[in-house]
Amino acid sequence: MNKELKILGIVAAFTLVLYWGVEPFAHSQMHKHVEGHNFVYDGTADIEEASKDKKEAKKKFWSEVKEIAKLKGDPVAGEATFAMCAGCHMDGATNMGGVTPPSLDHAGAIYDKNFLIALIKDPAMATNVDHKYPNGTMSHPMGSITTMVNTPQDIANVVAYLKAKKAGEVTPKEAFKEACGRCHANRYGKLTQLGEIPKTKSNIKTGQDIDRMKYDQKVATEQNALADYLGKLPPDLSIIYRARSEHFLETLVENPQSQLPGTAMPRTGLNKEGYEKVVEYLAETGDPSAPARAMAGPWVLGFFLLFTILAYLWKQSQWRDLH
Amino acid sequence: MSSRRDFMGMALGGFTALGGIGALMAMKKTWDPLPSVKAAGFTTIDLKDAQENVLVTEKWRGKPIFVLKQSKEMVEKAKKSDELKRLINIGDEYYMVAVGLCTHLGCIPGYDSSKQGFLCACHGGQYDGTAMVTKAPPPRGLDIPPFKIDGTKLVLGEEGPEYKKMLADGTTMKV
Amino acid sequence: MAHFEKAKSLNEWLDQRIGINTLKKVMQSEYWIPKNINFLWAMGMVLAATFGILLVSGIFLLMYYNPSTDLAFDSVNYTIMTEVGYGWLWRHIHGVGASLVFLIIYIHMFTGIYYGSYKKGRELIWISGMLLFVLFSAEAFSGYMLPWGQMSYWAGMVITNLFSGGSLHADGLVEWIRGDYVPAQAFLSRFFMLHVLLMPLAIIGAIVFHFGTLRLPHVNNQDGKEIDFEESARLWKEGTTESRRKSEVIPFSPVFLSKDVFVMGVYFILFFYLVFYHFEFAMDPVNFDPANGLKTPTHIYPEWYFLWSYEILRPFPTDPGLVAFAIAQVIFFTLPFLDMSPNVAPANKRGAFHIWFWLMLIDMLVLTFMGKLPPEGIWSTIGLVAAITFFVLWISLPIITKLEKKL
Numbered sequence: 001m002n003k004e005l006k007i008l009g010i011v012a013a014f015t016l017v018l019y020w021g022v023e024p025f026a027h028s029q030m031h032k033h034v035e036g037h038n039f040v041y042d043g044t045a046d047i048e049e050a051s052k053d054k055k056e057a058k059k060k061f062w063s064e065v066k067e068i069a070k071l072k073g074d075p076v077a078g079e080a081t082f083a084m085c086a087g088c089h090m091d092g093a094t095n096m097g098g099v100t101p102p103s104l105d106h107a108g109a110i111y112d113k114n115f116l117i118a119l120i121k122d123p124a125m126a127t128n129v130d131h132k133y134p135n136g137t138m139s140h141p142m143g144s145i146t147t148m149v150n151t152p153q154d155i156a157n158v159v160a161y162l163k164a165k166k167a168g169e170v171t172p173k174e175a176f177k178e179a180c181g182r183c184h185a186n187r188y189g190k191l192t193q194l195g196e197i198p199k200t201k202s203n204i205k206t207g208q209d210i211d212r213m214k215y216d217q218k219v220a221t222e223q224n225a226l227a228d229y230l231g232k233l234p235p236d237l238s239i240i241y242r243a244r245s246e247h248f249l250e251t252l253v254e255n256p257q258s259q260l261p262g263t264a265m266p267r268t269g270l271n272k273e274g275y276e277k278v279v280e281y282l283a284e285t286g287d288p289s290a291p292a293r294a295m296a297g298p299w300v301l302g303f304f305l306l307f308t309i310l311a312y313l314w315k316q317s318q319w320r321d322l323h
Numbered sequence: 324m325s326s327r328r329d330f331m332g333m334a335l336g337g338f339t340a341l342g343g344i345g346a347l348m349a350m351k352k353t354w355d356p357l358p359s360v361k362a363a364g365f366t367t368i369d370l371k372d373a374q375e376n377v378l379v380t381e382k383w384r385g386k387p388i389f390v391l392k393q394s395k396e397m398v399e400k401a402k403k404s405d406e407l408k409r410l411i412n413i414g415d416e417y418y419m420v421a422v423g424l425c426t427h428l429g430c431i432p433g434y435d436s437s438k439q440g441f442l443c444a445c446h447g448g449q450y451d452g453t454a455m456v457t458k459a460p461p462p463r464g465l466d467i468p469p470f471k472i473d474g475t476k477l478v479l480g481e482e483g484p485e486y487k488k489m490l491a492d493g494t495t496m497k498v
Numbered sequence: 499m500a501h502f503e504k505a506k507s508l509n510e511w512l513d514q515r516i517g518i519n520t521l522k523k524v525m526q527s528e529y530w531i532p533k534n535i536n537f538l539w540a541m542g543m544v545l546a547a548t549f550g551i552l553l554v555s556g557i558f559l560l561m562y563y564n565p566s567t568d569l570a571f572d573s574v575n576y577t578i579m580t581e582v583g584y585g586w587l588w589r590h591i592h593g594v595g596a597s598l599v600f601l602i603i604y605i606h607m608f609t610g611i612y613y614g615s616y617k618k619g620r621e622l623i624w625i626s627g628m629l630l631f632v633l634f635s636a637e638a639f640s641g642y643m644l645p646w647g648q649m650s651y652w653a654g655m656v657i658t659n660l661f662s663g664g665s666l667h668a669d670g671l672v673e674w675i676r677g678d679y680v681p682a683q684a685f686l687s688r689f690f691m692l693h694v695l696l697m698p699l700a701i702i703g704a705i706v707f708h709f710g711t712l713r714l715p716h717v718n719n720q721d722g723k724e725i726d727f728e729e730s731a732r733l734w735k736e737g738t739t740e741s742r743r744k745s746e747v748i749p750f751s752p753v754f755l756s757k758d759v760f761v762m763g764v765y766f767i768l769f770f771y772l773v774f775y776h777f778e779f780a781m782d783p784v785n786f787d788p789a790n791g792l793k794t795p796t797h798i799y800p801e802w803y804f805l806w807s808y809e810i811l812r813p814f815p816t817d818p819g820l821v822a823f824a825i826a827q828v829i830f831f832t833l834p835f836l837d838m839s840p841n842v843a844p845a846n847k848r849g850a851f852h853i854w855f856w857l858m859l860i861d862m863l864v865l866t867f868m869g870k871l872p873p874e875g876i877w878s879t880i881g882l883v884a885a886i887t888f889f890v891l892w893i894s895l896p897i898i899t900k901l902e903k904k905l
């Protein structure tokens with residue numbers, strides 16, 4: 001008996017070392033470590049990773065953002081200024097310069113205040129993709145905002161308006177659609193870059209579903225525009241939850257450049273709650289069996305525990321008089 | 324061999340069988356139709372454009388659905404043979420709506436508009452214009468799918484009051 | 499026609515027709531197992547049980563899996579994981595099972611090596627076992643292709659390219675294996691066939707063969723002692739407590755089986771703990787990206803159980819690498835013939851062989867670690883040293899065993 005336990009100990013020790021080597025250790029060596037910053041957007045990472053000639057500009061930009069954040073915004077005045085934004089960010093918006101402007105219905109709830117200020121002030125800088133616009137922010141699809149809403153007080157007002165009036169309850173799916181969904185499809189969630197896939201019906205005589213074909217064509221057109229603008233089609237995120245670690249997702253969302261240097265993916269500026277909603281949705285489509293596992297797990301393990309106890313008693317009864 | 328030995332072996336065997344039953348239940352669930360198959364069990368068909376005595380075929384749950392708008396003459400005939408209850412009444416119009424699979428063994432009967440009746444080529448079963456059986460072997464008229472009336476539209480797969488009544492008085496069976 | 503009496507019981511009825519009592523004796527009640535063995539001897543039955551679990555879970559996966567390059571990924575990751583009742587359970591069981599079966603195979607193999615259970619009449623047990631190892635490897639590899647993720651595709655690309663034989667440039671052979679220039683539909687279909695039909699059939703055949711090779715030599719025991727099975731069996735059958743104590747053997751069923759089942763129970767607790775709470779280790783994240791023939795993942799590596807032989811390939815230039823890899827794949831077959839010592843005994847009684855055993859185990863562990871790490875800097879060097887050590891150990895085996903003193 002003692003000898004068997006000793007052997008078991010050796011087998012277990014080797015197995016654990018093996019596991020450690022091929023899993024935690026190997027992964028720690030394969031993936032670079034990126035420090036998260038808890039969804040605080042103050043430009044620290046941007047300034048750190050910027051090339052020498054850009055460092056000063058970035059420092060200046062983020063310190064100005066900080067100043068604006070101190071102003072007290074007036075939501076009522078902000079609403080009037082917001083009309084400028086609503087010209088593009090409206091229901092049924094179509095592709096403009098590569099992407100479709102997102103709905104801002106829950107912008108105040110899911111995005112960080114500092115980020116929103118930065119975004120209105122200079123969309124390319126705020127999203128940390130200024131390297132893509134060597135000719136200046138005006139060539140960014142949202143670049144024209146810098147000529148429309150440009151005084152610190154105006155910016156503070158619009159952000160105050162968003163925080164006050166565009167901040168209702170948001171579902172995980174809405175958060176995903178607004179923050180990620182214009183660029184990334186989620187086919188397991190039945191979402192394309194154009195939103196919910198409509199229900200269509202095929203002609204019974206030919207089996208052809210022309211409405212669906214038309215829709216698919218629209219999606220393809222949108223995807224081509226995105227791919228032209230971003231250099232590649234952003235991947236479908238149906239099952240990204242299992243393809244990447246949580247740490248990767250979190251740091252990528254905070255600052256895409258940190259995980260994918262040079263990427264065209266803009267920072268989305270989600271705050272912690274917004275990010276959690278998005279991840280909740282990714283988990284729903286990417287790992288839908290989690291609740292079922294949690295339910296069945298204890299039962300199955302309980303079964304085998306009892307099974308093993310019974311088997312032990314059986315073994316004891318069989319082996320009792322052998323030595 | 325003492326009885327205690329047997330007892331432990333049997334206890335273990337019995338307990339294992341219990342686990343086996345649990346596993347079988349999971350396996351049964353795996354064989355069930357998928358939720359998406361079940362959800363696809365709703366189809367809306369519009370009766371607005373149907374023409375009298377012209378058979379239209381739709382599809383519901385992968386099965387053919389016959390829709391036959393009744394002419395005045397056909398309605399009279401149905402009244403006489405007391406089969407009006409098989410028809411769906413919307414406004415002034417009457418429609419025969421049924422699963423287009425022979426109740427004998429599931430072939431698709433063909434419609435002959437001159438005779439205003441169906442013939443199933445497989446084993447010679449016949450039905451009239453309300454899809455009531457008129458010649459064996461089929462045991463009963465064509466089954467009526469669950470429906471709900473929504474204006475001039477029918478939602479197949481949902482059980483409206485008219486359908487429930489048909490079920491209750493035995494006009495059709497559940498499909 | 500033979501003469502048949504009317505049977506008085508079902509048992510008798512069956513016995514008249516298929517000799518069920520003889521069968522029971524041969525396979526159970528008079529299949530003698532030495533008393534002097536530990537739980538490591540239950541690993542064979544644990545393997546058989548794991549194979550059963552893989553078979554059952556595989557059957558249920560097969561119901562919705564779709565072997566088409568367009569649909570395979572979503573049929574697994576969406577249909578089976580989201581829609582099919584308990585589809586996730588079969589998939590996680592299958593994934594964890596495929597990983598654990600190799601862990602147990604390695605434990606089983608090294609048990610055999612430690613106790614010298616591969617020689618003096620047991621050569622065929624060993625060879626049939628190695629055959630199972632090779633078949634399981636092929637089964638695991640073909641199964642890995644099926645979800646048609648990035649790892650499936652690129653493992654398929656890299657492993658089939660091995661068959662070009664380096665500077666032999668047997669590209670025709672590679673294309674023949676794939677049925678295309680790259681892994682595509684033909685490749686997926688034929689690996690699907692291999693995984694669900696041909697390999698399982700071959701494995702079942704090999705298991706039967708493996709069991710058959712065990713029957714005459716009997717399993718070894720903890721001391722490598724030669725047992726007089728006839729005398730011990732006689733003592734057991736005498737049936738008194740006294741004689742049974744004296745006997746050195748027990749019948750496989752029910753006595754040894756009761757221990758097998760207990761060990762299986764402990765194993766199943768681990769197994770299902772992993773299935774429910776820790777399955778990620780068995781399902782590589784990279785394979786949740788759909789196959790893309792225009793983009794290689796940053797890190798590609800095989801599943802953990804292939805890492806040691808992969809690492810033997812990696813540190814060398816193409817041609818010697820391939821030769822080294824090919825040798826590593828089959829070298830274990832030759833163990834019964836390279837071990838020249840007449841002793842069947844546990845390694846700790848065999849002097850230099852004892853050291854050989856632990857060095858080999860640790861070397862393979864090191865190779866496994868290095869196989870997954872990026873082949874850079876110090877890792878490359880360690881990998882190269884470990885790969886060379888592997889061959890040095892094999893070359894030294896006949897020498898040290900030849901010099902071994904007879905016990």
Ligand code: HEM
Pocket residue numbers: 538539540541542543545546549603606607610613615616620623624625626627628629630631634705708712716717718719
């Ligand atoms: C899935 C694959 C396999 C199955 C189902 C299997 C099954 C078994 C069973 C039931 C036994 C008898 C009980 C025991 O000693 O554990 C056994 C013994 C043995 N197996 Fe396997 N085996 C497999 C793979 C292998 C492999 C890969 C090898 C090594 C190359 C191997 C080598 C041996 C040896 C040497 C013995 C004899 C042990 C002794 O005499 O003490 N087997 N196997």
Ligand code: FES
Pocket residue numbers: 425426427428429430443444445446447448460461
């Ligand atoms: S199936 Fe129609 S008559 Fe037999």
